[in-house]
Amino acid sequence: MSEQENKNPISTSTDQEPPKPKKKQRPAPEKIIPHSKDMDATKHRVHPRFVTGKYQNIRVFSMYAIMVFFLILPWIRWDGRQAILFNVIEPKFYIFGATFMPQDFYFFAFVFIIAAMTLFMVTVYAGRVWCGYACPQTIYVHLYQHIEKWIIGERNKRIKFDKEPWSVSKAAKLLAVHAIWLLISAITALTFIALITGTDYLFFNGATPFFMGWGKMTWIFFLLITFVTQTNAGYMREHMCVHICPYGRFQSVMFDKDTLIVSYDYERGEPRGARKKGTHPEGYGDCVDCSMCVQVCPTGIDIRDGLQVECIQCAACIDACNEIMDKVGYPRGLIRYTTERQLVEKQKTKVISPRIFAYIFVLGACITAATLVAVGRSPLEMEIRHDRKQLSTVGRDGLIENSYVLKIVNKTNEKQIYKVKLEPVEGLTLRSRFKQLPLQANEPYDLPVSIFGDASKITASSTPITITVYTEDGQYSASREDVFLYEQKSKNKP
Template sequence: MSAQPSNKIPVVEVDLNANKKRVHPRFITGFYQNIRVISMYALLALFLILPWIRYNGRQAIWFDVPSQHYYIFGMTFLTQDFYFLAVFALIAAFALFMVTVYAGRVWCGYACPQTIWTHMFQYVEKIVIGDRNKRIKFDKEPMNAKKVFKRFLIYFIWFVFSMITAMTFVSYVSGTEALYQNWQMIGFIPFPDWSTWIWVSIFIFAFSTYVNAGYMREQMCIQICPYGRFQSVMFDKDTLIVSYDYERGEPRGARKKGTHPENLGDCIDCTMCVQVCPTGIDIRDGLQVACIQCAACVDACNEVMDKVGYPRGLIRYTTERQLVEKEPSRVLRPRFFAYLTLLAVLCGGVVYALTDRVPLEIDIRRDRNQLSSLNQQGMIENSYIVKLTNKTQSAHTYKISLEPQEGLSLGVRFNDVPLEAGESFDMPVSIYGDPKVIEFGQTPITLTVTSEDGKYNVSKQNIFTTQGQ
């Protein structure tokens, strides 16, 4: 397929029924590939290292689902704080939209886990079999002992990578201690003593990693990932895209070294840009959903241009306005301000909510079976369960008090409640009302919980009722 010159960069529709061959990209180096490798493997290292970082004696990032406590460095979140997660997801979505409007699919090419793991798995094939031509030849070879051995070696390394990925993923939820302690020796083989949900999660994550990075690869981007499809909605004429300079390159064609026939453009039709493409497409056809904008074709073509002595940039990062309309790209445009305003509002809201947040939670539940009763001293008694949760990163002792009110007094089983960091406790509390003083019906009450140093205190209202007397 060859694109036609027009006032737009041609957009190639994806053919979902196309029977594509396995892609074996040629590995190259170059300006963008160096940035890409650094960015991808720095993110991978961060993913692997983060669960091992300790903060105040505990795993710094730990989504402890079984106990419904979620720790992010100095902050503890409970299930009822999940609205923070929703806001974080919104911030991430708007940040991605903003980046996409400007830099196109930079996320796909430089940071997406699918891209990183696919790159890693393909690199294993390169190490075991060799570069592109050897891998293509290897696929066509009949089965023999050497081929079986190399295949087995690749599958084994993929399996190890998949297990490491799955265990790291699960360690964000189970905690590293639950995962790496309590291994038993069965003969000479260490065997983990994991609960069922850990086994199931590790199997699911390891299987998904193996299949996605080992087999699905670019098909995930083309057939499944919705983000690639959104791009046509988010892109505008000023979005940065990897594009082939059709005017400069066509008509393409081979030529003798050191010559430039007048009837030919700058593209020498060497197909290097296709050979290095991790999704196996030809960027010369136009803008495509399968293009993850990794810029491997930019580096490859620049290298070719250097060799034949033509200027670099036949394939380059550009915008439709620059390439087709020959005008400078606009940086400040309405979408920028719209996304920036939304992001600023959301980030401001989160910062305010986090700084204003008291790391002490109280929840008052009434005893539904017995709203009120008359005790031996002739006082009306209401019973409550006060749930205290210490959301700080250190141990504290808390006291509970009743806002002074004529005719009402507080009865607690414990004067002081010591709680470890992240610990919760259900404290039974009674409030006594003097029937000679207290009005018949419902009276609002306020309970306050204060830490021993007075630093944290939280109040909550409930009602005292004479109902049933």
Template structure:
């Protein structure tokens, strides 16, 4: 059989890699964003909401309730005090319901109005805007800050930069102290920290959160939103064509281009309402151009809306070139607010809220565990009775001293040996040992089902029952 030789030729393959080019001509993973100040309806709403929730964050740890800190999430003692409610590790389901409610509330809001949480209430955005406010007050406007960074180092530049970073660090330290104050008594924390008497872990925690706040809001800023926060990545799964997002009306705005205020014939020249002032880019905290369409970096803060509306008003054009709208609305179709996805999120949110309320309502403020005598299942007394010994472990999960009544229920008649009442302070756990004695000829069974009951004295509706076995031993 003839064999044919196949010629093999090496074909050189050249792969050329193109790297992005920054302003300096070299690869720059991040050019600094100089955010321009803007005023308007949406920024006023954002500021007022930020003031309210920032005030709550700062003031809540200082509130007192019946002689103790109203909100204290004490991890070392494994209990969370929230006004009159005390949560223990056994109440993890309540915290789980809270997290589930927060998640579905976020899904519902996102499906309806986009990433408004990110733009208005996210701590990263709120603290970033506060740090930018410090920059504006110390270093000046956007153009002044850009010029200051471009200028060579001088005494004036050093003072402005040092003052800015001092304010950032001071506010970060205050934030860290308040935050740690949710987990340890806030009053002693402040006093001990500044007198150098705080514990090692308290100091480490405060310094850690200080550096985190300083780094996130002062240096990383939009990197947290665009590269680190997972919410920016999966938000698109909750968007649809009826979701209200910050959107540029391309049909109305294009073709963009400059013109004078008195130029009323700009449409005859093929121009749209966008005068290409670039203010929408300058005020954006993530540095995007909303005119390029929906982008995952957009946090729906509405800054570009306020900047554009101000420009449209000065030009004498109708406002709303950039606005909260839907894709269907831009295409001339009606927006469906009540749609299956949104109703589904709402239904689940209502269900989990109901489950949370029911869990709180049905929660018994104490706990009981029955531990049998490990030495023997039963023993015979001198009187010929069969005796079983039990240890009732009772935990008072409330914040007040409570007295409990102890009893047992069964078809047989037992002799109760031990205390019938137990008094526990708030948060205390106590073991009460009781014995039950029974005439072995009173029943033909080798074991009996019995039910111990622990009831709050004076309140028959608050009680716990637990079933166990009584061994006769015949």
């Protein structure tokens, strides 16, 4: 019998019955000694075994669909422009034909609130599915570990490879692994930068090769993002999920008895132990103690020890355990998606609760507000700033002058010609440097204007005024109110 067969807990021999498991007695609390593994601060590198199954098929499809979408996102065009462009230099954000400027950042506040509330609601009812199926850290770690598998081999070979002394063969394999990692990291960095600077600047800047046309900051961010990606996915891996990412820490306070989590059925599985294939010895549970659930875990935990903060709910242990259950002829579901209420209390999971209505209400309110803000965005933005240095002056002609700056923003995607007028007020006239102001698409401009008043017709020290900016064709207009100030001197003063 081979060494592999000797290690297999599912024995095919019929000569010998496995010994009955001894009942374990829990020691008194004061006599509990921490396990040496728990006292060991050294974190060994995790080399998970890759498994196939229903959940892993869903997981692989969702992860790499997200990655492909991310990589092609900068190349999507809309109305002759890059569809998604976060130009932080100008700053202007272009999202499928809509242009957002600093004045519109409150709209992104709604987007972030909606994303956060959605994540919280999903966590309450489905656990950490984001971590297992969609998190970028999980996606890249899975890809980088697959590259190790393609070049070095399966789990046992990778573990043995780490312990091997240095040789030409080992150095060549490591060089190949790191070269492919570096290539993926560089492509990731280029994609990130293309969403900020644009593909035209990054790849079609006229230089040969294209990277010779980059500026200093482009190079700095390219090298920085490449380094961070390489470090996170190649070295940090599960450390990022366990020690750095805050989501894994606060998600435990969001769980309740009805949260869907990956759980091991302790009552059905214990006591665990090896047995002959196709038999179920008396006194044993369904767990054959094959440790496959541990070998496939990307964070290296044993799900049989209960729910742990390191669990990202990737469901690899479910697929691995189901495969073993099929082989030994036991029902599936020893490890499964379930809830505490269903697993421990043997009651039906409560899907409808006051909490879900609270989440739906808050999400509905945020989505409605964001929709109204997006639909109600004015294509013409205008602000008035009074000259604070000198509120009013009196010229030689006896006219009182107030100076203003009109901040005009053309938020349309077409060139517009604007005009400025003062709504009629007796004794006041408006003078502008330009009779017409042409602005390109999404172009802002600060236009200085002056309002002159006839002292003989102005009786108040503060007169309300309204300035209107409108397009030449009359399609768009915006009005803002301010005041005309006149400091009248007392006749009793010398």
